[in-house]
Each structure stands twice: as C-alpha cells, then as structure tokens.
Amino acid sequence: MQFDWEFLGSALLERDPRPIVVLDLSRRALRTNSAFLSIAGARDANHLQIADDWLLPSSRGSFLDAWGRALAGERLRVSVGVFHQEMVVELLPLLHAGAVHSVLLAVMAMSPTAPFIPPLGVLYEVGLDATGGPGRLLRAFSSELERVDTTAPCFRALHGRDGPCEWCPLKNMPAEGVKTVLHPQLVGPFKVTLFTARRAREAATISATPIDENIYRKLVQSRIEALSQKAKLNERERKVLAHVLKGRTLNDIAAAEGVNARSVKYHHQNMLRKLGAESRMDLFRLMS
Numbered sequence: 068m069q070f071d072w073e074f075l076g077s078a079l080l081e082r083d084p085r086p087i088v089v090l091d092l093s094r095r096a097l098r099t100n101s102a103f104l105s106i107a108g109a110r111d112a113n114h115l116q117i118a119d120d121w122l123l124p125s126s127r128g129s130f131l132d133a134w135g136r137a138l139a140g141e142r143l144r145v146s147v148g149v150f151h152q153e154m155v156v157e158l159l160p161l162l163h164a165g166a167v168h169s170v171l172l173a174v175m176a177m178s179p180t181a182p183f184i185p186p187l188g189v190l191y192e193v194g195l196d197a198t199g200g201p202g203r204l205l206r207a208f209s210s211e212l213e214r215v216d217t218t219a220p221c222f223r224a225l226h227g228r229d230g231p232c233e234w235c236p237l238k239n240m241p242a243e244g245v246k247t248v249l250h251p252q253l254v255g256p257f258k259v260t261l262f263t264a265r266r267a268r269e270a271a272t273i274s275a276t277p278i279d280e281n282i283y284r285k286l287v288q289s290r291i292e293a294l295s296q297k298a299k300l301n302e303r304e305r306k307v308l309a310h311v312l313k314g315r316t317l318n319d320i321a322a323a324e325g326v327n328a329r330s331v332k333y334h335h336q337n338m339l340r341k342l343g344a345e346s347r348m349d350l351f352r353l354m355s
Contacts, residue, residue: 080099087102090170090171091168092138094119097169122147122148123147123148126148130147133158134170136158138160141160154175155176158172191204191273191275192204192271193220200237201271203218203221204220222235234248243266245265246266247261248263287354291308298343299341303334307338308338317331
C-alpha cells in the first residue's frame with residue numbers, strides 16, 4: 068500500500084491544536100495549520116513571508132541562536148516576540164536521510180502585547196469608568212470573534228492586557244465627539260491600525276481598522292486622483308505626479324514612459340504650477 072506522506076503530514080498538522088509552521092532551511096514557511104494562520108492574520112501560507120519578518124527586533128538574536136542549534140539537530144524551546152506577542156516556541160528539527168531538511172516550529176504558549184485585530188477589523192462598544200476611561204466590554208462585532216468575555220474590561224477581553232492600552236483613543240477625549248489614533252505595528256501582517264472612538268455619555272464605540280500596504284497604496288492613489296481632479300491635470304501630468312511621489316527622477320520617468328526627458332520636464336513644470344507647489348518636495352505637503 069502506497070501512502071501519500073504529504074497529505075498525511077498535512078492532516079496530522081491540522082489536527083494539532085497548537086499553532087504550527089514548518090520552515091525550510093532559509094526560514095520560509097513550507098506548511099502551516101489553521102491555528103498558526105489565525106495568529107498570523109493570513110488566509111494561507113502564501114501570505115507568510117520569511118520568518119525573520121515576524122520577529123520583534125529584540126528577539127532576533129535569541130531566535131537566530133536557537134535556530135542554529137536546531138539546524139545542528141537539537142530540539143529546544145525559546146521565548147521570542149512574534150507578531151507583537153510574547154511566545155514560547157519549540158523548535159523540532161525534521162530529518163531526512165540523517166540530515167535536517169526543515170524545522171517544525173510549534174507555539175507552546177503566548178501572551179498578547181498588541182490588540183487582536185482580525186484582517187477586516189473589529190467594532191466594539193465599551194462602558195466608561197468614573198474617569199471616562201475604558202471600562203467593561205459591552206459587545207464586539209467581528210466574524211472572527213465568536214466568544215468574547217463581556218464581563219471583563221476591553222483591554223483584557225480583546226487585547227490581553229492588565230491595564231488600558233497606551234494607544235487607547237479614549238485618553239483625554241472630550242465628553243462627546245470623535246477621536247482617531249494610529250497605532251504603528253513594525254512587524255506582522257499589518258503596518259498600522261487605525262482606532263476611531265465615538266463617545267456618548269457613559270459608553271463609547273470603537274472601531275479598529277488594520278491598514279496594510281495594499282490599502283495604503285489605494286489611499287495614496289485616491290489622494291493623487293483627488294489632487295489631479297482639483298488641479299485639472301491632464302493624463303501625462305497625472306502620470307508624472309504619480310512617478311514623482313514614488314521618488315523617481317525626471318530621467319527615470321522618461322525611461323519608464325518611453326518619452327524624452329525634455330517632454331517630462333515640460334509636464335513636470337505644468338503639474339507643479341497647476342497644483343500650486345514650488346518644488347517636488349512641496350508635493351508631500353499637498354499629500355498630507
């Protein structure tokens with residue numbers, strides 16, 4: 068009887084409740100289970116980059132040391148910061164013909180240090196304490212939040228913290244109104260999360276929207292379109308504006324568009340004049 072070992076390995080991996088990823092010798096993801104994808108915020112392994120990109124800078128040294136020992140055939144555990152969470156991970160060398168050909172990384176325990184923000188974001192309502200700060204979580208709305216502890220404060224129920232988050236938009240917020248806060252994330256699937264709070268009397272509604280690179284590019288493109296329409300730029304001037312905002316020189320633009328540099332310079336000058344910008348650096352002021 069011939070076994071499909073690839074299928075069998077995937078099936079066994081999926082049955083394991085622990086978040087698990089199998090890495091090749093260059094620390095790229097070969098195979099993951101759904102538990103790992105859930106904490107990575109990815110839908111499939113193709114969205115996962117090199118393992119080094121997941122690490123917090125403070126954990127890189129200890130992880131690389133453990134990785135070297137794993138490649139030497141040692142099975143060990145190490146505490147690292149991954150996806151803004153402190154994790155205890157086990158590294159298990161996988162052998163073929165007596166040599167290590169990949170490493171299984173299993174998450175044994177983790178303590179979140181950043182908000183749980185699913186790929187599509189989350190909307191939640193919190194009560195306010197006597198000081199106007201965040202209190203008990205009243206309700207949360209997200210397809211990925213099936214069970215939420217509504218007896219605990221929002222910072223504990225959603226973010227796994229013992230006290231209010233430093234990025235909480237309710238800090239120093241007026242009695243009524245709207246406030247937005249950007250919380251940067253240096254590693255992991257998202258670059259920044261936009262928190263928006265709407266407060267009314269004794270409760271507040273907060274939305275958390277992850278802004279990844281794809282959304283950011285669309286926002287920039289929307290801003291370019293809005294500026295172009297307002298200044299009545301023609302098609303060539305719009306293209307020059309987009310290239311300039313990407314940091315390209317006039318010669319680079321000419322090569323990319325297949326035209327001569329004199330033509331690009333002409334459209335560049337017209338674009339600046341119509342936008343009311345004194346220089347290409349002044350364009351970044353207009354983008355803000």
